[in-house]
Each structure stands twice: as C-alpha cells, then as structure tokens.
Amino acid sequence: MQPLLKMQGINKSFAGVAALTSAELEIAPGEVHAVIGQNGAGKSTLIKILTGVYRKDSGDIAFEDKPWNALSPRESQDNGIATIYQELSLVPLRSVTENVIMGYEPRTRFGLIDWKAAHKRTREILADFGVDIDVTQPLGNYSTAIQQLTAIARAVSLNSRLVIMDEPTSSLDDREVETLFGVVRGLKARGVSVIYISHFLDELFQICDRATIMRDGQRVAVREIASTTKLGLIADMLGRDPEEISAAGMTDLGGGTHEAGELLLEATNLHTDRNLRDVSVSVHKGEIVGLGGLLGSGRTEAARAIFAMDKLRNGTVATHRNPAGFRDPAEAIRGGIGFLTEDRKAEGIVPEMSVRENMTLALMPRLVRNGAIDRAKEEEIVKKFVDALGIKLASIEQPIRELSGGNQQKVLLARWLALEPDLLILDEPTRGVDVGAKFEIQSIIREYVEKGVGVLLISSEFEELVEGADRIVVLQDGKSVSELQNPGITEESLIGAIARSHDGPGKGAAA
Amino acid sequence: MPGFDTRMLAKHGGLIALAVLLLINIAITPNFLQLQTLFVNISQVATIAIVAVGMTLVIATAGIDLSVGAVMAVAGALAPLIFLSEFAQAYPTLGLAASIIVPILVALLCGLFNGVLVAYLGVQPIIATLIFFISGRGIAQVLTNGNLQTFAHPGFSYIGTGKILGLPFQGWLVVVIAIVFWYIVNRTLFGRRILAVGGNERAAKLTGTPVRRVKTGVYVISAGLSGIAGLIVVAINSASDAARIGNLMELDAIASAVVGGTLLMGGKAPIFGAVLGAVIIQLVKYTLLANGVADEVALIAKAGIIVLAVYVQQGRKE
Structure with a gap:
C-alpha cells in the first residue's frame, strides 16, 4: 500500500547544533503510529517540520503522493494534518465554543459569527467524546482534562486525514484516557491516520499499530507493536541491551529500604479551598513520602499550601526549623524547602x-x-x-x-x-520526560535522599509512587484518607486504597 | 531570506541606524560637524535618555509608565518655587540643595503611588500610571497658579547649561546613570529580579522573588529619573512652564526603549540600547528640523522608526 505520509532525509539544525540528521518517517493510511524516543531525540522537531512550525534545512516530504510543503500550521491544518500539541495552546478566558471553532467560525449572512450554530456544533463535537459541559463558559473554568479533550475535539473536527497527538494523555485520568482511545479507534475506523507521541509505553500497546523509534535525530527502528515488547522499545530508545535494562529494574527510586530520621515536616489539617479540605502529612529526614490520589484529589494543592503559595484557612505547617510555618515562598526557601512545580x-x-x-x-x-x-x-x-x-x-x-x-x-x-534543601517537594518530577531522563532524575533524587534530604513526591504514575515512596499518603477529594507503608505496597494495593476511599459519587470535573 | 538579515539588524540595528543618520546629516545638514550642533543635541537628548532608562526598567517587568512627563512637570514646577522662596533668598546654599532634593523626593513619592497601585492593588500599569499622567500636570499647574516662572539663577542653571571637560553636564549625567543602571541590571540581585518578574512572574514568585517590592521599585526609579529630567529641562530654559515640561515625554521614552531592543512583554532591559534609542530619536528630530521639515512631519518619521524597531524585534523572536 502507498504510504499516506513519507518523510525522507530530513535535516534540521538550530544554531549549528543538528537536531535531525537524515530523519525518516512513514505513515500508512488508517494506522495509529507511535513516535517515541528520549527527549532531544528529535520527535518534536520532526513533527514541527511536518506541520510547518519549523522549516527543514533539506529533505523530502510527500503527503498523499504529493510533495508537501506546509508553510504554516494553518496551511497544514487546511490540507488535512491536524495537531494537538503537548502544551495546550488554547485560550482559557474565552468560551469552550470559541476555542473549538477558533479560525473556522460559522457565519451568518451578514458576516457575523453565527453563535447559535457555533454552540450547537461545539456541543455535537464534544458529545462524540462523552463530554457534556456548558460550552458558553470560559474554558479555564474546566479541568485540565476537559481542556485537553477540547483541544483534541478541535483538531479532529477539522476533517483531517492525519491527526498528530503529542502526549495527549499526560493530564487525563483513566476514564478520560479510555474516552480518548475510543476516539483514536474511531478515527482509525474512518481511515484517518494518527501519529501518537507518548512517554507512556503501556498506551502504545493498547492502541498503536507500529512505532518509529528515534534517537539522536535519526530513526533507529520501525517496529510492529504486536511483535515487540516494552523492554524491546526501551532498548531501541536508549540504544542499549534489553538484558541489562531488565536487570536494573524499571524505576530507579527504590523506596522502602531506609529507616526514617528526624522529623522535617509536620503538616496537619491543611485547608485552603474546596480542593484542599483536610490533609495531614509528615516527612522525615531521608524519607520519600508520596501523595497518592487521582487528578483533582488535592495533591498539588497540599504542596502549594506547605510552600505558602496559597493561604491556609485552617491547619498548621511546622518544620524542624520553622515551627510556625511560612508566610510566603521566600520564607519557605530560607527555611530549607524546595518546590519543583508540575507546570514547567x-x-x-x-x-x-x-x-x-x-x-x-x-x-x-x-x-x-x-x-x-x-x-x-x-x-x-x-x-x-x-x-x-x-x-x-x-x-x-x-x-x-x-x-x-x-x-x-x-x-x-x-x-x-x-x-x-532539607526538604524537596517534587510535583510530577518526571512528567513529559523521556525514559532515559526519567531514570536519571529518579536516581538523582535517590542520591539526595540518601544524604538525608526528605522528599514529598507527587506523581500520577502509580509505578513511580509504589516503587519510590517509603510511605504513601492517599488523598481523595481534598482529604487525606489513609496511609500505606513500604515495603509491601503494590500498584494494586495503592489503587485499592484510592478506590476504597471513593465511597461517594463526588468526583467533579474541576481539578 | 529574512532569517540572517533580521538577526543582523536586530543585533546591530541601532548602531547601523545611528551611522546612517550621521552620514545623512554630514551630507545634507548645514553646519552639522560643528561643536555647537553636538552641544544642542546632547542637551536635548539627555532628558529623553534619562527617562528612557527608567522606562526600560518598568517595561522589563512587563509594565509601562505613562506618568513620566507629568512627574517631570511636577518636579520642574517645584524647583523654582523653592529657590525663589524667601527661605532660599536667606540661605542660598541650603535653598539650592532643597530645590534639587525636594522635587526629586516628591517625584519618588509619585513613583511610590504608581508602584503601590500596580504591585499591591493589582491595577493594570497603563491605567495606574494614566491616573498621574492626567492629574500630575494639573497638580503642577495648580502649584504655580498656571504661571510661567522665569528666573536667573546661575547655581541651579548649571544642571542644564554647565559644562564638564567642555561637554554639557547633563551628557555626563546620562553616562553615569546608564552605567549605574547597567550595573544594577546585570550584576545585582535587584536587576536579576526585575528580569525574572518580567520574564515569568509566577516562576519568579515561586523562587522567592518579592515580586511586589520589585515592581514598586521600578516605578519609584522611573519617577525619580523623571524628576531629575524635569529639573534639567527647567534649568536649560531658565523658565518653568508647568503646561509644557515633559510634554509627550512618555512617548519618546517608550519609543527609545523599544528602538533600543526592550521587549514590551518584559524580561529584557537593555540600558545602553535605550540610550542609543534616545539618541536615534533625537537625531531624526534634529535632522528633519535642521533641514526645514515641519515638526508635524518629524512626528510621523518618529512613528516610522517605532514600527521598524518592532518589526525587527519580531524577527528576532523567531
């Protein structure tokens, strides 16, 4: 079969540093094709050249057997290639409708925007994704997950023949991921091809047909997903031997092996707003304490409250050096606390x-x-x-x-x-980071913990929490509901703890 | 095609423009290569440059200061009131000192007012400084009952007409101010914080930057420098007309900063660029006036330069 897209010998350098050398990519019609590689492998650059964000230095691109020269993202969209970027590029203060139809507004015969038609169309598009919200509200009122689905809805609504998804699930919860996969399968059934870029290898095995693996600005392999393994993909990406990686284990935090030292942080009954109602957590020297829970359970909010980013309405923060807590981040920093934000x-x-x-x-x-x-x-x-x-x-x-x-x-x-610092608060330290850098970041953290630093770890990846944390405080709806102790925590027991605490229907859209 | 060109232009655009302007003037403007021409231009550009330095700092925090001209008027109206007072007649030295220090202090207070509005009350900079832009000149005219104050006071006039090593005093003052603020921006904690606040306010806050104090600080500095500029204008003219001191200065200062490479969205503070921008704007004005082109046309030319500067900035971002 003729490929839908064929990129050959693509070269690109920035300020003399080569980002792509003779890179290649081939996408068949109606396939879901993963592009994976470490950060800096050239995935984003390759995609941005395809969509006209960057210009290639040399090389050939053919789309539907015709030479492709997208000069702008708009032109590539008009010609059938739609993109959902890693960082959401939406306008939070404008309504959901405006975000979905932006640039393609239906007009009345007087040339004004036909709002009735626009709202209706937006509602229909979102309904396909199982999202039922008030489309006249500003997009920023909704959770990141809803915003992400809106971005996808926007791209898909433009009748594209190739949809590019760059880390589409990084801010979705399980149910929303399932919705997204449903959409991807729907696209495939209609003959639309999808380029799927993700650091979550599990996802690839669920929905992708093939994978292009990139390293150092080149394509190093193309694999049929059905006939490869997670380990095989990682080995391709890192350019290493699968055996060696297998021996090293999948994460490099290795929690649960240390005696906890002196108490560094004691936060009790933290309450700031409805997202953080009653959370208590403590961290000792040389200990990694995880905050477990679903999106919107109050993990980040708890961290912000400890770091004095948000004002406490109730509760206390005490550290070994500052028994009365902090008035602002500057004081927290002087008090020996660091806070790595999730929103880089x-x-x-x-x-x-x-x-x-x-x-x-x-x-x-x-x-x-x-x-x-x-x-x-x-x-x-x-x-x-x-x-x-x-x-x-x-x-x-x-x-x-x-x-x-x-x-x-x-x-x-x-x-x-x-x-x-004495205490590091790490909010999603490895989000949007490739496997190699992830290992490295995790082992750096471990090294510091061994020197006596206490860590409060927030992660959406259960694997990272389970293997990394000495203890996990489980949060739900802004409250700390239980605590798990390593060794002995498994992904199943963590999920169980989160699920057990979900006794009511109360999980809203707001995160 | 434009990639290389605009990068070159962006980097050296100011200097190239300056060279072109000088060559044009040497070719067509009568008596351009006279010492007198240099003096006139230095004394006129000094006030723009001084205000532009303050404006650059404000813009670096992603703000804007429309009140600079009005602050100049207040400072400029106050000075003669003080040194012409009976107190100053009785104690001339003290009176002269007061006529310089008090207006600058008042200017700093105006800046504090702007800064508090912006940093603590969260008023948009353009609106916050618009308040003083409108009321400041009114205050200056009320102070002087709307009268033109003329005087002959050699001591005070030195800051507008004095010379050091044969060059106007205020030219040296610009050099000193530019060096001091270049050092502050590039070598001190406060300078780094200005750039951080303008570059990403939330990141700055999260790393312990006292965002509100930094913002207040730049408005205070901008107003203080405007106060100095107001005194210079009065000293040059040996007269103080509250309705005219610093009129449209905010536009010249913003234009100088932009021509000098300051990004309006914040995060960059090229101090010497702003001074260069002021020189370019002054030279364009001078070129046109010296060749008999009407003042109105000069304004259009100035607008053209701003458009060009913004275009070059856009090119640089890519």
Missing part, C-alpha cells in the same frame, strides 16, 4: 533567561557579595550541576527555552538542589 512552562522556566540565570533564580540571594552577584561563584555552581545531572546544552548562557523538556526539568531540579 507556566511556573518553572523563565524562557528568555539563560540556563545559568534560571538555575540560580532561587539561590541568588545567597550569591550576593558586596551588593553584587558573585558571577564566578555562580558559574562554578551552575557548571557543577550541569555536569552532575548530565544536562545537555551548548553553553550555560543558552536560553533555557532552547533545551528539550527533560533538560529543562533537570535545570529546574538543579535550581532547588543548589539550595541544599
């Missing part, structure tokens, strides 16, 4: 600033000598962490926005490690 783009990086400036943002007050920042000391610290964490970059003066997601995450982790 919105709350983490300062995109225009260099890697150096980003890394020392929290540390800066300690680098001041005689009123000025001690640049020599600053560079020394930054270089130390770049080496220690294996951050890949051209120079520490490079703007952080040019780094891949995994490397950005390492810079942000270093931002907190540089403070030599």
Whole structure:
C-alpha cells in the first residue's frame, strides 16, 4: 500500500547544533503510529517540520503522493494534518465554543459569527467524546482534562486525514484516557491516520499499530507493536541491551529500604479551598513520602499550601526549623524547602533567561557579595550541576527555552538542589520526560535522599509512587484518607486504597 | 531570506541606524560637524535618555509608565518655587540643595503611588500610571497658579547649561546613570529580579522573588529619573512652564526603549540600547528640523522608526 505520509532525509539544525540528521518517517493510511524516543531525540522537531512550525534545512516530504510543503500550521491544518500539541495552546478566558471553532467560525449572512450554530456544533463535537459541559463558559473554568479533550475535539473536527497527538494523555485520568482511545479507534475506523507521541509505553500497546523509534535525530527502528515488547522499545530508545535494562529494574527510586530520621515536616489539617479540605502529612529526614490520589484529589494543592503559595484557612505547617510555618515562598526557601512545580512552562522556566540565570533564580540571594552577584561563584555552581545531572546544552548562557523538556526539568531540579534543601517537594518530577531522563532524575533524587534530604513526591504514575515512596499518603477529594507503608505496597494495593476511599459519587470535573 | 538579515539588524540595528543618520546629516545638514550642533543635541537628548532608562526598567517587568512627563512637570514646577522662596533668598546654599532634593523626593513619592497601585492593588500599569499622567500636570499647574516662572539663577542653571571637560553636564549625567543602571541590571540581585518578574512572574514568585517590592521599585526609579529630567529641562530654559515640561515625554521614552531592543512583554532591559534609542530619536528630530521639515512631519518619521524597531524585534523572536 502507498504510504499516506513519507518523510525522507530530513535535516534540521538550530544554531549549528543538528537536531535531525537524515530523519525518516512513514505513515500508512488508517494506522495509529507511535513516535517515541528520549527527549532531544528529535520527535518534536520532526513533527514541527511536518506541520510547518519549523522549516527543514533539506529533505523530502510527500503527503498523499504529493510533495508537501506546509508553510504554516494553518496551511497544514487546511490540507488535512491536524495537531494537538503537548502544551495546550488554547485560550482559557474565552468560551469552550470559541476555542473549538477558533479560525473556522460559522457565519451568518451578514458576516457575523453565527453563535447559535457555533454552540450547537461545539456541543455535537464534544458529545462524540462523552463530554457534556456548558460550552458558553470560559474554558479555564474546566479541568485540565476537559481542556485537553477540547483541544483534541478541535483538531479532529477539522476533517483531517492525519491527526498528530503529542502526549495527549499526560493530564487525563483513566476514564478520560479510555474516552480518548475510543476516539483514536474511531478515527482509525474512518481511515484517518494518527501519529501518537507518548512517554507512556503501556498506551502504545493498547492502541498503536507500529512505532518509529528515534534517537539522536535519526530513526533507529520501525517496529510492529504486536511483535515487540516494552523492554524491546526501551532498548531501541536508549540504544542499549534489553538484558541489562531488565536487570536494573524499571524505576530507579527504590523506596522502602531506609529507616526514617528526624522529623522535617509536620503538616496537619491543611485547608485552603474546596480542593484542599483536610490533609495531614509528615516527612522525615531521608524519607520519600508520596501523595497518592487521582487528578483533582488535592495533591498539588497540599504542596502549594506547605510552600505558602496559597493561604491556609485552617491547619498548621511546622518544620524542624520553622515551627510556625511560612508566610510566603521566600520564607519557605530560607527555611530549607524546595518546590519543583508540575507546570514547567507556566511556573518553572523563565524562557528568555539563560540556563545559568534560571538555575540560580532561587539561590541568588545567597550569591550576593558586596551588593553584587558573585558571577564566578555562580558559574562554578551552575557548571557543577550541569555536569552532575548530565544536562545537555551548548553553553550555560543558552536560553533555557532552547533545551528539550527533560533538560529543562533537570535545570529546574538543579535550581532547588543548589539550595541544599532539607526538604524537596517534587510535583510530577518526571512528567513529559523521556525514559532515559526519567531514570536519571529518579536516581538523582535517590542520591539526595540518601544524604538525608526528605522528599514529598507527587506523581500520577502509580509505578513511580509504589516503587519510590517509603510511605504513601492517599488523598481523595481534598482529604487525606489513609496511609500505606513500604515495603509491601503494590500498584494494586495503592489503587485499592484510592478506590476504597471513593465511597461517594463526588468526583467533579474541576481539578 | 529574512532569517540572517533580521538577526543582523536586530543585533546591530541601532548602531547601523545611528551611522546612517550621521552620514545623512554630514551630507545634507548645514553646519552639522560643528561643536555647537553636538552641544544642542546632547542637551536635548539627555532628558529623553534619562527617562528612557527608567522606562526600560518598568517595561522589563512587563509594565509601562505613562506618568513620566507629568512627574517631570511636577518636579520642574517645584524647583523654582523653592529657590525663589524667601527661605532660599536667606540661605542660598541650603535653598539650592532643597530645590534639587525636594522635587526629586516628591517625584519618588509619585513613583511610590504608581508602584503601590500596580504591585499591591493589582491595577493594570497603563491605567495606574494614566491616573498621574492626567492629574500630575494639573497638580503642577495648580502649584504655580498656571504661571510661567522665569528666573536667573546661575547655581541651579548649571544642571542644564554647565559644562564638564567642555561637554554639557547633563551628557555626563546620562553616562553615569546608564552605567549605574547597567550595573544594577546585570550584576545585582535587584536587576536579576526585575528580569525574572518580567520574564515569568509566577516562576519568579515561586523562587522567592518579592515580586511586589520589585515592581514598586521600578516605578519609584522611573519617577525619580523623571524628576531629575524635569529639573534639567527647567534649568536649560531658565523658565518653568508647568503646561509644557515633559510634554509627550512618555512617548519618546517608550519609543527609545523599544528602538533600543526592550521587549514590551518584559524580561529584557537593555540600558545602553535605550540610550542609543534616545539618541536615534533625537537625531531624526534634529535632522528633519535642521533641514526645514515641519515638526508635524518629524512626528510621523518618529512613528516610522517605532514600527521598524518592532518589526525587527519580531524577527528576532523567531
């Protein structure tokens, strides 16, 4: 069969650094095709060249047997390739309808937007996804999951022949993931091809037909999903021997083997708003405490309350150094706490600033000598962490926005490690990060925990929690409902604990 | 095609524009290569440059300060009131010192007002500073009963007409201010925090940056520099007209900052760029006026430069 899409010999470099060398991609009609690889392997660059966000330096692209030269994302969309990006590109303050039909508004005969038709169409499109919401409300009123489905609905509604999904499930819960898979299968049945980019390898085995594996800007393998294994894919991605990985275990946190030390944090009855009503948690020296629960159970909110980002209405935060808690994040930082945010783009990086400036943002007050920042000391610290964490970059003066997601995450982790904190709050430390960087980040965390740092770990991946945490505090609807102790926790027992606490129907859309 | 060109332009656009302007002037403007021309331009550009430095800091936090011209008017109206007062006649030195210090203090207070509105009450910068933009000049005119105050006060006039090593005093002042603020932006905690707040306010907050104090700080600095500029204008003219001091200065200052490479969305504070921007805008004005082109046309040319600068900025982002 003729492929729907054929990309051959694609080259692209940024400021002299090659991102793609002779990269290839072939998609058959009506197939769900995974593109996987570590961060920086070139997946995003390849996709962005296809959709016209970047221009290729050289190479050939054919779509439906015709040469393809998308000059803009809009043109590629008009010609049948729709994209859902990793970072949501929607307008939270505008209504759901406006977000779905943006750029393709139905008109009345006077040339004005036909709102009635627009709302109706939006409702129909969303209904296909099992989403029934008030489409006239601002999109920002809804949970990230709903927003994600809206983005997908928008792309699919444009009658595309190829839909590109970049990490579509990273903010969905299980039920919503099932809905999404239903949509993907529906697309496939209609003969639409899907390029599926995901770090969750389990998902690939559920819905993908084939996978293109990329490494260092090249295609290293194309596999039939049915005849490969998870381990095989990881081995391709890392360019290593499957046996070796198998021996090393799937995650590298390895919790449950340590005696807990001195008490670092004691938070009781935390209450800020309806998302965080009554959570208690404590962390000891050299201990990883996990916060388990579903999306919207109050995990992030609890972390924000401890870090004094949100005002407490009730409850207390006490640390071994600050028995009265903190008034603001600056005080928390001085009190030896670091907080790695889950939202790297919105709350983490300062995109225009260099890697150096980003890394020392929290540390800066300690680098001041005689009123000025001690640049020599600053560079020394930054270089130390770049080496220690294996951050890949051209120079520490490079703007952080040019780094891949995994490397950005390492810079942000270093931002907190540089403070030599007693307690680290890590909110989804490995989200949107490839398998290789994930191992590395996990082993860095473990290394610090062994030195006595306490960690409060939030993760949507049960595997990471179960294998990483010494204890897991289970949250539900903004309350801490039970606690599990390692060794002995399994994914099943964690899921069981979360499920047991779900006695009512109360899980709303808001996260 | 445009990739290489715009990057070149973005990096050296200001200097190229300056060189082109100088060459044009040497070719067509009569008596351009006279010392007198240099003095006139330095004394006129100084006030724009000083205000533009403050504006650059404000814009770096993703704000804007429309009140600079009005603050200049208040400071400029106050100074003669003080040194012409009976107190100053009795104690000339003290009076002169007060006529410089008090207006600057008042200017700083105006900036504090702006800063509190923006940082603590969450008013949009353009609205917050619009308040003083409208009321400030009114206050200045009330102070002086709307009168033109003329004076002959050699001591005070030095800041507008004095010379050091043969060059106007205010030219040196610009150099000093630019160096000081370049150092602050690039080497101090406060400077780094300004860029962090403008670059990503939420990230700044999460890393312990006192966002509100930083924001208040830049408005106070901007107003303080405007106060100094107001004094210089009065000193140059040996007269203070509250209705005219600093009129449209906010536009010149914003234009200088933008031409100098400041991003309106914040996160960048090229201090020397802003000074260069001020020089370019001044030279365009001068070129047109010296060649008999009407003032109105000069305004259009100025707008053209801003459009060009913004276009080049866009190119750089890609």
